[in-house]
Amino acid sequence: MPGHRPTGLWRRATLGLAALLVAAPTHPEHASGTRLDDVRVLAHFDRAVGQVAESIALEPDGGVVIGMIPARQVVRVAPDGVVQVLTTMPLPPRGDTTPVIGIPVVTGVARSDSGALYFLYSSGQGGLTGIWQIRRCGEPRLVVPLPADTMPNAxxxxxxxxxxxxxxxTGGRIWQAPLRGGEASVWSADPALAPAGFFGANGLKIHDGAVWASNSDHGTIVRIPVTEGGGSGRAEVRATGLEGIDDFDFTGRDTEILAAINQTSKLVRVGADGTQETLLDAEDGLQGTTAVAVRGNRAYVTNGANLAGNDPTLMLAELRRG
Incomplete structure (x- = not known):
């Protein structure tokens, strides 16, 4: 709603996570791997109404769909930077609170090959929390309900x-549900996904015959193999030392990753061997980096400005693969 700002609980929770962070090396001079050029801001968002940019879904024309956390919105950013609000979710009628965060939030977004847009809403209330679809006409519809005590993120x-x-x-799990809609079930509850006081499993990608997830509290990226029947194997930790990691994406160079480190406002390159290099930081304009998405030679980066600064943005950079 207009003028809404995150509650004190939201600020305390995010500040608590910030205390878990460790320093990472910045801008090494002789590292190899993917570089970023022509870094620029594509769009600015309205922090005063809670437009804390969280997640990214790419569209074929160069547009971007983004979930806005406390604003409870999904927005589209056109290739020229024009921002359009697609939907704003209602507040829970009973005033329920979400786990840890305390306020109702829109988080992850996704786009199907057919162009259907989906997003996650966490309300602390059954019948509202789950996977929603944005329709061309009419209000969004709930396609997959999730338990009220979950904190769906990616x-x-x-x-x-x-x-x-x-x-x-907050549950340290990965859920699965049919794309047509219906009942969800736990796909993996591997201990590597568990939180340590705040957020465990956070970002999520499918790559290299496996499901990959970040763990914010433990600062890790784990790879979970997909079995022949579609089930989950045992998680393997592929990167450490990334405390406060939010979302991530693959660069297209084997299993090299770009990781958004929310609490220290950094974008970190993680090599296939686990080596790390900070590519962008606060000096480049990052403020509470939340998500990264790669398509071709472009990387899109969202800044939520939820801990540092007051200018949430969508940034765009060109990839130069080494």
Whole structure:
């Protein structure tokens, strides 16, 4: 709603996570791997109404769909930077609170190959929390309900198996549900996904025959192999030392990753061998970096400005692969 700002509980929770961070090396001079050029701001968002940019879904024309946390909105950013609000979710009628965060939030977004747009809403209330679809006409519809005590965060579509996958940050789980809608079930509750006081499983991607997830509290990226029947294998930690990691994406160079480190406002390159390099930081305009999405030679980065600064943005950079 207009003028809404995150509650004190929201600020305390995010500040508590910030205390877990460790320093990372910045801008090494002789590192190899993907570089970023022509870094620029594509769009600014309205922090005063809660437009804390969280997640990214890319569209074929160069547009971007973004979830806005406390504003409870999904917005589209056109290739020229024009911002359009697609939907604003209602407040829970009973005034329920969400786990840890305390306020109702829109988080992950995803786009199917057919162009359907989906997003996650966490309200602390059954019948509202879950996966929602944005319709061309009419209000959004709930396609997959999730338990009221979950904190759904990242949303991906597994097109090969016609299903959604969703991280549950406070429950330390990954849920699955049919793409057509219906009942969700736990796909993995591996201990590597568990939180340590705030958020566990956070970002989520499908790559290299596996599901990959970040763990904010533990500062890790884990790889969970997908079995022949579509089930989950045992998680393997592929990167450490990334405390406060939010979302991430692959650069297209083997298993090299770009990781958004929310609490220190950094974008970190993680090599296939786990080596790390900070590519962008606060000096480059990052403020509470939340998500990154790669398409071709472009990387889109969202800044929520939820801890540092007051200018949430969508940034765009050109990739130069080494």
């Amino acid at each position: 949303l991906v579509i597994d097109g090969r198996r016609d299903r959604f996958l969703v991280t549950d940050s």
